Amino acid sequence: MAICLFCQQETADSQQSCQHCGMALPKQQQANKARKLRRFAWFVAGFTLFCAVMIVWLGRTPPAIG
Numbered sequence: 667m668a669i670c671l672f673c674q675q676e677t678a679d680s681q682q683s684c685q686h687c688g689m690a691l692p693k694q695q696q697a698n699k700a701r702k703l704r705r706f707a708w709f710v711a712g713f714t715l716f717c718a719v720m721i722v723w724l725g726r727t728p729p730a731i732g
């Protein structure tokens with residue numbers, strides 16, 4: 667049995683959401699959080715790569731004036 671964080675009622679583990687209030691069970695919420703965290707890590711990695719490319723690209727580009 668899993669205990670609902672929202673209404674504190676017990677729900678079967680096989681259920682994906684609470685039988686009483688319809689909220690997602692803690693196990694499901696942790697999976698969503700892990701997925702969001704992984705997506706955020708990919709976003710940071712992509713942004714870091716973008717910054718590195720821009721630093722190299724801008725560093726090699728001569729100034730427009732002069």
Ligand SMILES: [Zn+2]
Pocket residue numbers: 670671672673674675684685686687688689
């Ligand atoms: Zn509930």
